[in-house]
Amino acid sequence: MTKIVGNIWVATALAAAVLAAAATFPAAPVQAAKPEAKIHNFAFAPQRTTVKAGTTVTWINEDDIPHTVTSSNKLLKSKALDTRDKFSFTFTTPGTYDYFCSLHPHMMGAVVVEAASGSSAAQ
Amino acid sequence: MTSDHDDGHGVSRRKVLECMTWAGTGVLWTIAGGVPSSMGIIGEARAAEPSGLTFLQISDSHVGFDKPANPNAIGTLEEAVNKIKALPVKPSFVIHTGDITHLSKPSEFDDADRIISQTRLDVHYVPGEHDVLDENVKLYRDRYGRGTKGAGWYSFDANGVHFIGLVNVVDLKAGGLGNLGNEQLEWLEGDLKGRPASTPIVVFAHIPLWSVYPAWGWGTEDAARALDYLKRFGSVTVLNGHIHQIMQKVEGNVTFHTAMSTAFPQPAPGAAPSPGPMKVADDKLRSVLGITDVTFRRGQQRLAIIDQPLQR
Numbered sequence: 001m002t003k004i005v006g007n008i009w010v011a012t013a014l015a016a017a018v019l020a021a022a023a024t025f026p027a028a029p030v031q032a033a034k035p036e037a038k039i040h041n042f043a044f045a046p047q048r049t050t051v052k053a054g055t056t057v058t059w060i061n062e063d064d065i066p067h068t069v070t071s072s073n074k075l076l077k078s079k080a081l082d083t084r085d086k087f088s089f090t091f092t093t094p095g096t097y098d099y100f101c102s103l104h105p106h107m108m109g110a111v112v113v114e115a116a117s118g119s120s121a122a123q
Numbered sequence: 124m125t126s127d128h129d130d131g132h133g134v135s136r137r138k139v140l141e142c143m144t145w146a147g148t149g150v151l152w153t154i155a156g157g158v159p160s161s162m163g164i165i166g167e168a169r170a171a172e173p174s175g176l177t178f179l180q181i182s183d184s185h186v187g188f189d190k191p192a193n194p195n196a197i198g199t200l201e202e203a204v205n206k207i208k209a210l211p212v213k214p215s216f217v218i219h220t221g222d223i224t225h226l227s228k229p230s231e232f233d234d235a236d237r238i239i240s241q242t243r244l245d246v247h248y249v250p251g252e253h254d255v256l257d258e259n260v261k262l263y264r265d266r267y268g269r270g271t272k273g274a275g276w277y278s279f280d281a282n283g284v285h286f287i288g289l290v291n292v293v294d295l296k297a298g299g300l301g302n303l304g305n306e307q308l309e310w311l312e313g314d315l316k317g318r319p320a321s322t323p324i325v326v327f328a329h330i331p332l333w334s335v336y337p338a339w340g341w342g343t344e345d346a347a348r349a350l351d352y353l354k355r356f357g358s359v360t361v362l363n364g365h366i367h368q369i370m371q372k373v374e375g376n377v378t379f380h381t382a383m384s385t386a387f388p389q390p391a392p393g394a395a396p397s398p399g400p401m402k403v404a405d406d407k408l409r410s411v412l413g414i415t416d417v418t419f420r421r422g423q424q425r426l427a428i429i430d431q432p433l434q435r
Contacts, residue, residue: 041397100297
């Protein structure tokens, strides 16, 4: 009995060590397959998100009012997204991409794209 | 309540808010010398027998909206039209202050036309942001853009009153509010030039031309320039929609008024996490939807605005 409890404790400690290790190496291949951004209560959530180059970000509109994902330079230009509609965009080039809702322009967000390889942030 | 407005000092925010709650039962506003005084509920007001020009404002019909706040926006628009048809004083025409449709779909525009045309009245439209969702605003312009400039602005005269329909829902800038734009403002300046200051002016546009609540986008970025062109006129009435509730403000000779929607209510500024459609009890819905009746009395420079809910 005592032995089993001991084993569980050891396993937990190991798991914690692995998690800690993962956290110290951001270059580990744990990139989320499909990062989602929600549009909820007339706001983008998260308002600012950081991804690796090559990542496809998908926005989903959870409001009962249509919204868009639009950048001033028109690189991002979704149609009006009705309730539950989605819009995806693949970010290939590092940089900061500011966007807003062209129907409710006080709604603003940003996607920060970092270089895909290496463990340091994009310059 | 009435005495609150007889102090000759205009209307404080607190009083406006009081009136907003009261307006749900139908209030006649009489504008005299820029200071509004409320005359009582609709039943009493009828005794005043409005004469002169009477027109009607409807707004935010959102044809196509079917969410919980009102699963049948077409039905409530039909009720609003029936209310117009039953008015004791037949209005000369209707102005629609935008968001005719919910998603700018051809079928939504068709349904709106079919229902609103049953008033058998001329309807003067300006678009809301929900009416310009297609590329190049083609659907709205094909239907309502004849004889208008730019994205659909224009003016016309009726009974000595000059009406100006403005568009503040296109080419919106990141972080900004409603937007009129330089081209439209230059047109407005020219349109007003040479008109006597005694000409009563009615301006209508979708998004409020005063800062109702910028945190929710309820205002127009460059409205100050438009109001600057209007300030020499003795009687200016600004009618807006967009916020789906009655609000009124008086600034000098300018009276600002926003109308109820015929589709769904929205919360009072800051009263909810967002300005999204507000679900009220089913039996309360028709008390927060409605139409607005406006009467101009010749020679008195005053204009009566009566908000009528679909159901009291």
